[in-house]
Amino acid sequence: xxxxxxxxxxxxxxxxxxxxxxxxxxxxxxxxxxxxxxxxxxxxxxxxxxxxxxxxxxxxxxxxxxxxxxxxxxxxxxxxxxxxxxxxxxxxxxxxxxxxxxxxxxxxxxxxxxxxxxxxxxxxxxxxxxxxxxxxxxxxxxxxxxxxxxxxxxxxxxxxxxxxxxxxxxxxxxxxx
Numbered sequence: 001x002x003x004x005x006x007x008x009x010x011x012x013x014x015x016x017x018x019x020x021x022x023x024x025x026x027x028x029x030x031x032x033x034x035x036x037x038x039x040x041x042x043x044x045x046x047x048x049x050x051x052x053x054x055x056x057x058x059x060x061x062x063x064x065x066x067x068x069x070x071x072x073x074x075x076x077x078x079x080x081x082x083x084x085x086x087x088x089x090x091x092x093x094x095x096x097x098x099x100x101x102x103x104x105x106x107x108x109x110x111x112x113x114x115x116x117x118x119x120x121x122x123x124x125x126x127x128x129x130x131x132x133x134x135x136x137x138x139x140x141x142x143x144x145x146x147x148x149x150x151x152x153x154x155x156x157x158x159x160x161x162x163x164x165x166x167x168x169x170x171x172x173x174x175x176x177x
Contacts, residue, residue: 001105001176010072010104015072015073015101016073017072019157020068022067022068023066023069023175024064026060026148026149027152027153028056028146028148032144032148032149033050036050036144040119042119045128046126046128047139048120048142049119049141059147063175066111067177069174069175070101070105070173071150071157071171072171072172073171073172074170075167075169076094076168076170077166077167079166081165087168090170091118094170095116095117098114098116111177112175114140114174115143115146115172116140117142117143117170118139118142119145122134122138122139140172143171148173
C-alpha cells in the first residue's frame with residue numbers, strides 16, 4: 001500500500017487524528033464484551049454485535065488475519081453528552097468518513113476488514129438471526145463488539161479522545177493486508 005498517497009488523500013477528510021500500527025498490538029478482553037452484554041440495547045439484535053459477530057477469541061483470530069491497522073477518529077459536539085440517543089444519532093458522518101477511508105485503501109487493491117461505531121444501521125431492521133446479513137460489504141461491526149480495548153490503543157499512540165464538555169470522539173479501525 002502506498003501510505004504516502006493515502007495520507008495525502010486523508011488530509012482532505014475531516015479526520016481528527018489517525019495512527020498506523022500492527023494488529024498484533026491490539027488488546028482483546030472479554031471485559032469489553034461484558035459491557036455489550038449487560039449495557040447495550042443492541043446486544044443480540046444485529047450481525048454487527050455480539051453474539052452475532054462470534055466470541056472474543058474468534059473475533060481476535062479474524063482481526064489478526066490482517067497484520068496492519070489504521071485507527072481514525074472524528075469528533076462531534078452534542079448538546080448533552082449524557083443523552084445516549086442524541087450521542088448515537090451523530091454516528092452517521094463518522095460512518096461515512098470510515099467508508100471513504102476504506103474506499104481509498106481498497107482502491108490500492110488492499111484487502112480490508114473494518115470495525116467502526118455501528119451496531120449497524122444499514123438496514124432499517126436487521127435480518128439477525130433468522131437470515132444472513134443482507135449487506136455484509138457495507139456492515140462494519142462495532143470495535144467493542146470484538147472485545148478490543150480501543151482506548152488503551154489510543155492512549156498508547158497519544159490519540160486524544162477525552163476532549164471534555166459535550167464532545168464525542170468516534171473511533172474506527174481499518175485492518176488490512
